[in-house]
Amino acid sequence: MRTPTIRDVAKRAGVGIGTVSRVLNGSTQVREETRERVLAAIRELNFSPNAAARQLSGGRTFTIGVVTPFFTYPSFVERLSGIQEVLDHSEYDLVLYSIRSQAQLQDRLRFLVGQRRADGLIVLSLRFDDEDLRLLNPDLPLIAVDNDTIQRYPRIVIDNEDGGRLATEYLIAHGHRAIGFIGEVTDSAFGFTPTRHRMHGFREALAAAGLAYHAAWCRLVSLDQESARQAAREILSQNERPTAFFVAMDMLAFGVLAAAEDMGLRVPDDVAVMGFDDIQAARYLHLTTVRQHLIESGRLASQHMLDWLSAGHLGQENQQIKLPLEIVERATV
Amino acid sequence: MRTPTIRDVAKRAGVGIGTVSRVLNGSTQVREETRERVLAAIRELNFSPNAAARQLSGGRTFTIGVVTPFFTYPSFVERLSGIQEVLDHSEYDLVLYSIRSQAQLQDRLRFLVGQRRADGLIVLSLRFDDEDLRLLNPDLPLIAVDNDTIQRYPRIVIDNEDGGRLATEYLIAHGHRAIGFIGEVTDSAFGFTPTRHRMHGFREALAAAGLAYHAAWCRLVSLDQESARQAAREILSQNERPTAFFVAMDMLAFGVLAAAEDMGLRVPDDVAVMGFDDIQAARYLHLTTVRQHLIESGRLASQHMLDWLSAGHLGQENQQIKLPLEIVERATV
DNA sequence: CTGTTAGCGCCTTCAG
DNA sequence: CTGAAGGCGCTAACAG
Numbered sequence: 001m002r003t004p005t006i007r008d009v010a011k012r013a014g015v016g017i018g019t020v021s022r023v024l025n026g027s028t029q030v031r032e033e034t035r036e037r038v039l040a041a042i043r044e045l046n047f048s049p050n051a052a053a054r055q056l057s058g059g060r061t062f063t064i065g066v067v068t069p070f071f072t073y074p075s076f077v078e079r080l081s082g083i084q085e086v087l088d089h090s091e092y093d094l095v096l097y098s099i100r101s102q103a104q105l106q107d108r109l110r111f112l113v114g115q116r117r118a119d120g121l122i123v124l125s126l127r128f129d130d131e132d133l134r135l136l137n138p139d140l141p142l143i144a145v146d147n148d149t150i151q152r153y154p155r156i157v158i159d160n161e162d163g164g165r166l167a168t169e170y171l172i173a174h175g176h177r178a179i180g181f182i183g184e185v186t187d188s189a190f191g192f193t194p195t196r197h198r199m200h201g202f203r204e205a206l207a208a209a210g211l212a213y214h215a216a217w218c219r220l221v222s223l224d225q226e227s228a229r230q231a232a233r234e235i236l237s238q239n240e241r242p243t244a245f246f247v248a249m250d251m252l253a254f255g256v257l258a259a260a261e262d263m264g265l266r267v268p269d270d271v272a273v274m275g276f277d278d279i280q281a282a283r284y285l286h287l288t289t290v291r292q293h294l295i296e297s298g299r300l301a302s303q304h305m306l307d308w309l310s311a312g313h314l315g316q317e318n319q320q321i322k323l324p325l326e327i328v329e330r331a332t333v
Numbered sequence: 334m335r336t337p338t339i340r341d342v343a344k345r346a347g348v349g350i351g352t353v354s355r356v357l358n359g360s361t362q363v364r365e366e367t368r369e370r371v372l373a374a375i376r377e378l379n380f381s382p383n384a385a386a387r388q389l390s391g392g393r394t395f396t397i398g399v400v401t402p403f404f405t406y407p408s409f410v411e412r413l414s415g416i417q418e419v420l421d422h423s424e425y426d427l428v429l430y431s432i433r434s435q436a437q438l439q440d441r442l443r444f445l446v447g448q449r450r451a452d453g454l455i456v457l458s459l460r461f462d463d464e465d466l467r468l469l470n471p472d473l474p475l476i477a478v479d480n481d482t483i484q485r486y487p488r489i490v491i492d493n494e495d496g497g498r499l500a501t502e503y504l505i506a507h508g509h510r511a512i513g514f515i516g517e518v519t520d521s522a523f524g525f526t527p528t529r530h531r532m533h534g535f536r537e538a539l540a541a542a543g544l545a546y547h548a549a550w551c552r553l554v555s556l557d558q559e560s561a562r563q564a565a566r567e568i569l570s571q572n573e574r575p576t577a578f579f580v581a582m583d584m585l586a587f588g589v590l591a592a593a594e595d596m597g598l599r600v601p602d603d604v605a606v607m608g609f610d611d612i613q614a615a616r617y618l619h620l621t622t623v624r625q626h627l628i629e630s631g632r633l634a635s636q637h638m639l640d641w642l643s644a645g646h647l648g649q650e651n652q653q654i655k656l657p658l659e660i661v662e663r664a665t666v
Numbered sequence: 667c668t669g670t671t672a673g674c675g676c677c678t679t680c681a682g
Numbered sequence: 683c684t685g686a687a688g689g690c691g692c693t694a695a696c697a698g
Contacts, residue, residue, distance in 0.1 A: 003447065005675055016685035021677055029683065048447045052394065053675030055385030056690050063428075071414050074613075081404050084431045093450065095396075096427045098417045114336070114381040117426065225617070254617045280407075281614040284558070284587045338691055349669035354693060362667060386691035389674045 004045040013041035024049055063093045064305060065118035067108060069126055070098030072223055074251050074279045075294050079124055079145060082298020090306055092119070099126060109135040116140070120305045123147060127193065141308045143301045146194065152318045154308075156300050158292045160194045163325045164201025167246045167274045167290050170327050172209050176244040176272060179206065180217030180235055182228055182256060183248035195220070198248045198276060217242045221252065228255030229262070236263055236271065244272035244333070250282045250289055257285060257332070273332040286331035293323050337378040346374035357382055396426045397638060398451035400441060402459055403431030405556055407584050407612045408627050412457055412478060415631020423639055425452070432459060442468040449473070453638045456480060460526065474641045476634045479527065485651045487641075489633050491625045493527045496658045497534025500579050500607045500623050503660050505542050509577040509605060512539065513550030513568055515561055515589060516581035528553070531581045531609060550575045554585065561588030562595070569596055569604065577605035577666070583615045583622055590618060590665070606665040619664035626656050 006024075010017040015038060022030050023038045030038075041047075055061050066083060068076050080096075087094050095118060099105045105126060112118055113135055120141035128150050136142060136153075144150040148157050171179055181202050183195035203213050217235055221227035228247065235241065236259060247253035253275035257267060265271050268288075275282060275289035282289050300321065308314045339357075343350040348371060355363050356371045363371075374380075388394050397420060401409050413429075420427050428451060432438045438459060445451055446468055453474040461483050469475060469486075477483040481490050504512055514535050516528035532551075539546050550568055554560035561580065568574065569592060580586035586608035590600060598604050601621075608615060608622035615622050633654065641647045 003449075006677095007675080010685095017676080018678080018686075019684060022684085025677080031683065034684080046447070048444065050389070050675050051448050051450050052385050052388030053690095054677080056383070056389050056692090057675075057677045059677095059690080061385065070417060077410055081431075084403060084429070088431065088433075094429045096417070096429050098414075098421065100421075111381065114379065115384050116336075117384050258617075281617055284591075284614055285617060339693095340691080343669095350692080351670070351694085352668055355668085358693080364667060367668080383691050386674090387693080389676090390691075390693045392674080392693090 004047040006047075006049065008045055009038065009041045009047050012045060013038045061117060061119050062091055063095050063118045064302065065095045065097055065112055065121045066124065067097045067099060067105075067112075067121055067126060068124035069100075070096075073125055074281070075146075075277050076124060078279065078294035079298040079301075082295040082300075083122060083302045084298075085295075086299050086302040086306065090302075092306070092309075102129070105132060106135065113137045113140055120309055122301050122305060123150065141305060141314075143305050143308075145297050145301045148320070154304055154314065154317065154319045154321065156297050156304075156321050156323065158323050158325055160197030161201040161204070163276060163290050163292070164198035164246070164248070165205045166201070166325060166327060167198075167276060168202045168205035169209075171244045171246060171272065171274055171333065172205065172211070174244075174272065174333055176242075177211055178214070178217070178240075178242040178244070179211070180214070180219075180232075180242035180245045181248070182219050182221060182231055182235075182245060182252055184223045184252065185220035195248045198246075202246055214242070223249075223251070225251060225255035225258065228252035229259045230255075232256040232259035233262060236260070236265065242271070244268075244274065246274045246276075248276050250275040250277040250279045250287060253287055253289070253332075254281070254285060257287070267332050275332075278328055282328075282330075288330045288333040289328050291326050291328045297323060337380045339380075339382065341378055342371065342374045342380050345378060346371045394450060394452050395424055396428050396451045397635065398428045398430055398445055398454045399457065400430045400432060400438075400445075400454055400459065401457035402433075403429075406458055407614070408479075408610050409457055411612065411627035412631040412634075415628040415633075416455060416635045417631075418628075419632050419635035419639065425639070425642075435462070438465060439468065446470045446473055453642055455634050455638060456483065474638060474647075476638050476641075478630050478634050481653070487637055487647065487650065487652045487654065489630050489637075489654050489656065491656050491658055493530030494534040494537070496609060496623050496625070497531035497579070497581070498538045499534070499658060499660060500531075500609060501535045501538035502542075504577045504579060504605065504607055504666065505538065505544070507577075507605065507666055509575075510544055511547070511550070511573075511575045511577070512544070513547070513552075513565075513575035513578045514581070515552050515554060515564055515568075515578060515585055517556045517585065518553035528581045531579075535579050547575070556582075556584070558584060558588040558591065561585035562592045563588075565589040565592035566595060569593070569598065575604070577601075577607065579607045579609075581609050583608040583610040583612045583620060586620055586622070586665075587614070587618060590620070601664070601666050608665075611661055615661075615663075621663045621666040622661050624659050624661045630656060 006017050006020050010020045023035050097108050123144045125146045142153045144155045186193045219231040221231045260267050275287045278289045278291035339350050339353050343353045356368050430441050456477045458479045475486045477488040519526045552564040554564045589606050593600050608620045611622045611624035
């Protein structure tokens, strides 16, 4: 048997299709008794409205696009889980767009905005250049997470500079006076990035404590454990070496931990390691780190998106929401 | 300005909309020169076809649904990444359906199948009961990964029993004769699960080596690190205790590692730990484990799905594809 | 090879 | 409060 349409329901309930549409969309303009009758017919026919048709005539897609640098940032998983959690209770589907390159970002954006494949976009971490920004359609709701560069849209962010300061102060409070830094090297085109900000906070804390910034102990590496391990090994092989590292991302911190192990150094006695993010694996490794509320960032983003979508607008389209940070004391400092 | 439609393109190219549709869909029945003209118009107008309209009239959604128990299985992330990778080069979008309960699974299936929100479904890990199976529509392509219960559809699987045997034999070859087991406890409704199979292989290997199966050393726990840690601690507190554990999932193995640390036991000297899965974090922790090719499982699934979709059918709709397993030697055995 | 014509299933006026 | 009619943008079948 063919899947039933709104027309079948109408016939069965003895009403016009307009009425069926009304109860489907929760219009209050339907007599209670009629509504019941329609609902019954819907149930009996096991009818559910065709999504494509709804989209076409209603203009909504019932879909939220999540645009993200998939695997490069492990933090993505937890953010996504927060997003899912909230969307789960909504009528929206989650479509995942994983971006591998700047060129691909543009393609996707063009596609998403042009074809209007989603009612709203949640962008995780990706930096947008001017061209990308130009592609955005003001009518397409967008919320940025971990990215302060998409001005004029709501952004869920943290104060990275503050986080860097916090981490460093903690290290200093634990008696460290020779502190190194390892972070992600980034395309200079993007200007200030989370890593840069964290490093900035690091240097400020150093200065505030009257400690010297020692360039030979600091390194920006590509985003993988091995690079961090390599860098840490090199730094630790110098005659004069740091007693602690502030590593701007947990994933890189794991590499530093491995380096310490390689060299037979005990953590935290010989060398302390402070991470940033508090991703899942940080717990496994007992990494002391700065927690940013990753899951919460996802929840907030989708909650705001839902509000925006249901209200048709947002109070403050360019609001910046700052999530708190906190030190998680574990075993590496 | 309004976003252009196929009609605008037709007018601009001086052809009928049918012709535009043809070039859009790669029909060969168009004169080269005409095609060029249409393509030019498309480019000039920056036109891209409306997805909803395509769906409605063509019946295709250009979407693949991935149905998965999101966060419970860490292996999900890597499988998903394999799926993404392949879909990325296709015209299909990836829609994520994360399932939290059996009831939700049914809802989702009803929705997905009934409303035909996707052209194909890739199901990760989830067990289907008879009711779920009944919901499936034979016309909707489906591929199961890590799940052999959805017969009559293609399944990407591993030989869990074999894996359990492999792991245990490795432990035995390393001199262990007192071996414990920790795995995920599962709803008995589902009968044989990966954990059960792995345990089966474990017992067989034990028997083959003339070793006793010691029930007091074996535990099925709920799927989180803490439970495994707790269980391992209890087992290791007994007078007579195992010198090694085969843990049926990496994530649980992390808990066992933590337990060893809690008790001041050295790994692998005092107690060896063998995992299963080889998820990302296993590398961080130097866990010796059985690798199943998670990313590859995702790649294969989506590749098959794409083939199925483009051919309109599959050679063998109920094919079972078995991925190889291998021991990854690291530092915990 | 190409233009024209029906729908696809639903939402949204507009009368009644 | 409810039924009927028009149209969303595209594909497919049919004439030419």
